Amino acid sequence: MRQFLLTACLLGFLWGTSAQITPVTNTAFYPYGPGTPDILDSAADDGTSGAVSLATAFPFFGNSYNDLYVNTNGDISFGSAVTGFTPTPFPVTGNRVLAVYYTDIKTSNGGRSGYIYRRETTDAAILARATTDIQTALPADHGSFVATWVYIATWHDVGIFGASGDGHNLRNTFQLVLITDGCKSFTLFNYDQIQFLQGSTNSGNGTSGTGPNPAQVGINGGDGIHYSLHPYSRTTDLYTLPTWTDPAVPGPPGRWVQRTDLALTGDGPALVCPTGFREIGDDLCLKPHTQPLDYDAAIARCAELAPDGRLFNIRSQAHNEMLIGFLQRFQTRTGRGRGLWTGLTDKAAEGTFEWEDGTAFDPEGYTNWAEGVLEERQGGQRDCVFMKKDDGWQWNIQKCETRRERNAFICTAPKAPVPSEC
Known part of the structure; x- marks a missing residue:
């Protein structure tokens, strides 16, 4: 009986911790967190979900991957975890990564300092939304695209490594949505709030969340050649990501849409x-x-x-x-x-x-x-x-x-x- 009560209390604590958050209502964001089948990762510093097996292989930069890694420092990677905290400018060799906001993030500052949610889904409503989003964003080339699989990873109210003073209150919320029909693939980079540019490492300031090495936003193919970067990557313009709109791609504010199955060099195809x-x-x-x-x-x-x-x-x-x-x-x-x-x-x-x-x-x-x-x-x-x-x-x-x-x-x-x- 004592064991049962202890287990019940523990589960109640975990559920209560998850339920404390209020997911954003930003129109760019897909549903996440409490009320969804999301997995909540443990609080961590330079952590990773480990290899997550996928029901559908995801095409990425000329290859397809049967698993992925959701990493604390603002990225999803293929082939291996990418948990380093230094945003070396793309292109780099080795890391096959979708960097939604790659910097030194810590979700375990004195307990919880943010939540990382993730899930794979073929839910009909989510697939319909993903289909509409890609057809709307890229009607000329992909107006007949139909999504068959989606992966959603969300970094909610995450904090910075080395936070001090007011830096404990600085939080960012962003999301990656991976979409494929089994051949073509796309990724939505969604942003709701950006209150810090970097952690205290790499000459950063843990109180203001500023420094000379702001977060990297982009995609790296891993061969040292092929990559794509958001125009605000590694600049102070990152603060405005939640209101940024791509002048060439229709969509809600705070969203960057990228095709990810083909190798890219800069912002063009290989x-x-x-x-x-x-x-x-x-x-x-x-x-x-x-x-x-x-x-x-x-x-x-x-x-x-x-x-x-x-x-x-x-x-x-x-x-x-x-x-x-x-x-x-x-x-x-x-x-x-x-x-x-x-x-x-x-x-x-x-x-x-x-x-x-x-x-x-x-x-x-x-x-x-x-x-x-x-x-x-x-x-x-x-x-x-x-x-x-x-x-x-x-x-x-x-x-x-x-x-x-x-x-x-x-x-x-x-x-x-x-x-x-x-």
């Missing part, structure tokens, strides 16, 4: 070279074409290979040297002495060279003319510039169309967003 093109350095996509063609036929072929495909134009010594190294291997497949079109011509106006993309040629800039080539033009019959091994890879000029002097060529094309499989 860019890759077109199929069949090789990435050279950080910004070039090249495809060698061994079949020799006339100049105009080479241009047409590049346009067929990729959207905005064109002949590679040599604009700098670095490009020229890079190509020579590339061509040492490539040359054996183009035939002995075969040349390579450079994309430079004066077909339109004799003596006035321009690049294949229409930009003017700067004779004072980088050039690599073979000796005497400009003086030996044969009355203007030669209009297209090429380079070949037999001439030490210097620039020479020949007829643009002739059976005996067709050249190989290299196409280039801009990077494009990674296509979605959804």
